[in-house]
Amino acid sequence: DLQMTQSPSSVSASVGDRVTITCRASQGISPWLAWYQQKPGKAPNLLIYAASNLQSGVPSRFSGSGSGTDFTLTISSLQPEDFASYYCLQTHTFPFTFGPGTRVDVK
Amino acid sequence: EVQLVESGGGLVQPGGSLRLSCAASGFTLSNHWMTWVRQAPGKGLEWVANIKEDGSAKYYVDSVKGRFTISRDNAKNSLYLQMNSLRAEDTAVYFCARVAAAGRGLDLWGQGTLVTVSS
Numbered sequence: 559d560l561q562m563t564q565s566p567s568s569v570s571a572s573v574g575d576r577v578t579i580t581c582r583a584s585q586g587i588s589p590w591l592a593w594y595q596q597k598p599g600k601a602p603n604l605l606i607y608a609a610s611n612l613q614s615g616v617p618s619r620f621s622g623s624g625s626g627t628d629f630t631l632t633i634s635s636l637q638p639e640d641f642a643s644y645y646c647l648q649t650h651t652f653p654f655t656f657g658p659g660t661r662v663d664v665k
Numbered sequence: 666e667v668q669l670v671e672s673g674g675g676l677v678q679p680g681g682s683l684r685l686s687c688a689a690s691g692f693t694l695s696n697h698w699m700t701w702v703r704q705a706p707g708k709g710l711e712w713v714a715n716i717k718e719d720g721s722a723k724y725y726v727d728s729v730k731g732r733f734t735i736s737r738d739n740a741k742n743s744l745y746l747q748m749n750s751l752r753a754e755d756t757a758v759y760f761c762a763r764v765a766a767a768g769r770g771l772d773l774w775g776q777g778t779l780v781t782v783s784s
Binding site: 594 | 700702709710711712715724725726727760765768769770771772774775776777
């Protein structure tokens with residue numbers, strides 16, 4: 559099965575910081591990579607689809623990039639509501655697979 | 666209102682069965698692939714199963730193959746997950762989610778329903 563790795567597993571940051579999260583697939587999956595934000599006790603929320611497309615209603619400080627096996631989620635200026643966990647999901651091949659997640663917490 | 670609402674979770678003994686339901690409203694269910702995703706307590710997200718718009722194709726993660734069955738009734742605007750031979754490791758919050766369109770991600774999620782497998 560296609561494996562997804564994500565780094566870092568956690569990051570401590572301050573409001574206003576630029577945060578970058580990386581997702582790597584065990585084989586090429588372009589462009590079938592999406593990013594999700596999840597807050598405790600809540601369902602995930604779609605941020606980015608097809609590697610670089612911003613989901614409607616998502617703030618423009620979120621952006622996605624990458625191709626092939628390496629993808630990045632960037633938060634350009636971290637806001638208080640952005641402290642959460644972030645997951646990538648590949649939908650190139652069944653079984654779909656999530657990355658293990660990145661927790662963004664307060665520095 | 667466009668929403669998904671799961672139900673059917675609860676406490677079940679190992680080896681038991683449970684059927685989860687996901688009620689869709691505010692959109693045409695038959696236009697979308699649908700998905701089940703689960704999250705064990707304190708753990709990450711795990712994709713469980715997908716079903717095509719008309720139910721003609723189904724896909725599962727290896728750990729549930731032969732035990733879980735995804736199905737749908739478009740006339741009732743409902744998605745289901747029949748879970749048999751449940752194990753302790755199936756304990757999780759189960760989310761249903763809508764596939765927006767090919768490659769456009771899971772754009773609508775339910776609130777989740779907790780399944781606990783324990784004696």
